[in-house]
Amino acid sequence: MQSIFINHLKEKASSKTSFVEEVATILDIGYDAAYRRINQKTNLNLEEAVKLAKYYKISLNQLFEVGSQNTIITEKSPIIENESQLESYFTKSIENLIPLTKLKSASILYSAKDIPLFYTLKDSYITRYKIYVWLKLSNKEMTKNKISFDEFIKTIPDSLLEKAFELGQTYNFINITEFWNDNTINGTLEQITYFYESQLLSKELALNICDDLTDIVNHIEEQTIKQSILNSKNNASYNLYKSDLLTMSNIILVKTNYRKAFFVPYTVLEYLKVEHQPTCDVMDEFFKKQMTNSKLLVHSGEKDRTLFFNKMHRKIEKLKNQISLNSITDLD
Incomplete structure (x- = not known):
């Protein structure tokens, strides 16, 4: 699931900066910590996933079909x-x-x-x-x-x-x-x-x-x-x-x-x-x-x-x- 999410982020990421640097800035974490999350050596927690989704304007509902479980995310x-x-x-x-x-x-x-x-x-x-x-x-x-x-x-x-x-x-x-x-x-x-x-x-x-x-x-x-x-x-x-x-x-x-x-x-x-x-x-x-x-x-x-x-x-x-x-x- 995290790999799907990360790949989707990469499609939305700016081409002007390093994706790792961009994630580190959004999450306010170090370069190495961001690198570990991108390469799935460390799991993203819910708060981090929501921050990234908001920044890149990605619908978690659409990405993971949350609605199939009778739960949806609202803004x-x-x-x-x-x-x-x-x-x-x-x-x-x-x-x-x-x-x-x-x-x-x-x-x-x-x-x-x-x-x-x-x-x-x-x-x-x-x-x-x-x-x-x-x-x-x-x-x-x-x-x-x-x-x-x-x-x-x-x-x-x-x-x-x-x-x-x-x-x-x-x-x-x-x-x-x-x-x-x-x-x-x-x-x-x-x-x-x-x-x-x-x-x-x-x-x-x-x-x-x-x-x-x-x-x-x-x-x-x-x-x-x-x-x-x-x-x-x-x-x-x-x-x-x-x-x-x-x-x-x-x-x-x-x-x-x-x-x-x-x-x-x-x-x-x-x-x-x-x-x-x-x-x-x-x-x-x-x-x-x-x-x-x-x-x-x-x-x-x-x-x-x-x-x-x-x-x-x-x-x-x-x-x-x-x-x-x-x-x-x-x-x-």
Whole structure:
């Protein structure tokens, strides 16, 4: 097994330096110790194997078929606890998406428990509000203090906003299929309600955020009818399914003709990335089954489509009226 692994590393190694020297540097060990491991006189331990696999970007799942034992390796995203880490998250996401924008075969399938991230990354109040909520839920200092959104909005770094807007625009060039239900919008409405009732969100800004949410719903409805991403320069396709049978999960499946990967959220923004292809195939089949049990809204008729979007508009208007009257009740 070690010989297979070492041979695979050699294929990935830089031609500019000695392979032994490269391994010694990665593992922070001496030249002789690296030589013994390469020639299998000393066994690699698990920590060393993982370090080498990460450096050379090798999937241990694929190499050793770990999945056949019902065990797979996942990649955990970095922890996000402050504005700098959030900006790095946006930057890394852009870097990961750009190669997909150049592939016609690339597509994203999104099980939308909440409004997908990219719709809230525009020059709007709701973008700034989402950043506030994300940091309020993940940053220990912000969780403790009583900083309001009205105060926070004045302090958001321009570089953070620029990366957020850039990430939102990057999604315009990828084919997207989404699964929504009547509750997809509820999470955002509940966040507005919570911080407004906590007196951390003013009436004026709460109403502005609601208006931005209305714009998002209108944007999605237009995309649904046209079956294409608005503002896309490469005619990226868009399909929206209404799924009443299953509860949404915010799982994202990314597909190309060559590879698949899916992302499972476990906190507000952090996620687990799965690239084990047999497991990705299972997830792909699950999405296909979900399509057969859902309504593709462009084909379901104008009545069903109008009812679906009007229900969201009514929820937003109800919240706006309650905020205006200082009388928050059940939004359903």
